[in-house]
Amino acid sequence: MKKFIFLAVAGLFSAIALQAQTRTAEAGFRSENDSFLAQGSDRYYTNGFFLYYNKALDTAGIKNKNIANKVFGLELGQKIYNAQSGRLPSVDYVDRPIAGYLYLGASLNMLYKDESNIKLTGRLGVVGPAAGGYPIQKFIHKTFGFYELNTWQYQIRNDVEINLSAEANKLLARASWIDVTLSGYANLGNGFTGAGAGPMLRLGNFNQLFQSVSTQSTASYYGDTRLLHKHELFFYYKPMANVVAYDATIQGSLFKDHPVAGTQEITLDKKPFIFSNQFGVSYASNRIVLDLGVFVQTRDTKQMVKSTHQWGSIGLLYRFN
Template sequence: MRFKILWLLVASSVVAQNKKPIELGLQLENDSFVSTYNDFYYTNGTFLFGNYVSDKTTTEQKRIHGFRIGQQIFNPRWVKATNPENHNRPYAGYLFAEYSVTKMNRSNSVKAMTFQLGVVGPDSKAEQFQDWMHASFGFGKIYGWEYQIQNTLALQYGLTYSKPIFAKVTSDYLDFQLYTKSDLGTVFTGTNFGILTRLSLSKPLTAMSNSNFYNGLGTAPKECYFFVLPKINLQVYDATIQGSLFDHKSVVTFDLKPIRFRGEAGIKFKYHHLNLSGSFVYTTDEIRNNSATGYYYGSVISSYVF
């Protein structure tokens, strides 16, 4: 609750001081959006965010400043197992605050940097939030959080870069972008690369520098397109699976599978000031454990641009 109040205060201050477009929104990620049966591994994410156009924006480059507060929750496959030997993934929670700056060039290339500060472990309050959510919706009691990944400080830096490719087959209704994203920090270290495809479902595509895919805060009144983003993920370190870099206090930890596939597909929609998005995300197995499998979840985003 304290983080929501802080986020609202920051957003109100930005709105009061900045006359350029400002976006406020909510993103929810949950495996139950796709299937109530597959309730495991990455099981829930809640994010509050705000974005605004920088005063340093020019005709050649738009700069977007962003703020986000988020919590992510991870479970093993069997959440009724009291014996930690039956946990094929650690219980873990990640709570963070994020600042980002995104540079969108007239050439439609995008470069975004993110900085996160937070905590993995009991101080993330993931156990309490999941207990409340399961009690509220009748999902039943969860056992095993006492074996969760222990507290570790989260310091993260991320870099995303995207640029147009396949110009010869690009049209007003179809485009492609080379996508790369790298993370370095005490929680996640790895890199992703893939190809983003956008296919318009109505009018010609909005330029990437104004599109809602990267929160471009553009002036186009309407936007509706299907997107697909298959990625190869090279993962070096994941504290929610391997535990802290600084100690070995966590009881249940596993080694990573360094190479995995991640795919995302969905629809993004804009109608004047309202942005809506729904997507399906799939990840192959992440852990060197015979019983661990790939998993999937749904993501929904709603925002309003003032």
């Protein structure tokens, strides 16, 4: 009897311990800003803020036994774009359209045992004054004692954007501390249409692509029993070639003439090809997911004075049951 009670108690504590490692949900934010790089710049893509909620789904009843993880996500985000500065001597210095973009999105991330995945996302948003770019940037500048803005009267006019996107990754090769993945994406909609592809290099302690920071899949229904490492800590480098067919933050509404009559709206000419570099460090523990990144991108309008622009990124998620 005592042996039975001991085994029952041990089994109960084992189940509790296993459950404690199972983090089926996570929530957090990402903040992006060119000032994070301490270069004193305030131009082009200057600020972004995003809220995330991810929930892992049970894959036991799915007929496709190759699926290793499935994650449903919600996101709310805002991006703010300046010209070469938020304060200019005259309109002649506007070399990138001023715009705000606000959106709500939902995604489904399907991750497979062969370490490939496809993430499908739908976004409903708005570009223009309704996106709140000006009041947010004005609040930031006033709070931190920055200069007074004088360019938002030229911003892109209001337009509703409906966009679909697909992101895919496929492991190409791996050794114990290094691997290479092929990454790509495609966007389709009246706001953003284009595609991109490139390799992703990881160095350090990383997990399989079906349960990793790299594929936004740290939420899992099955805990950490399949992980290569209970804690991820790795450096990454991700260059990408991008084709841009349409960008509403540069060209304005797809269905309107520009500039919009009765406004001072300024739209310019997009660059059809953009090359970007992303590098940084990612960490994931039982409770915390942290990502620190730097982005460097070639000009996205033909009129841009600077040949590149760059920004820093800080992402933090809290994992829970």
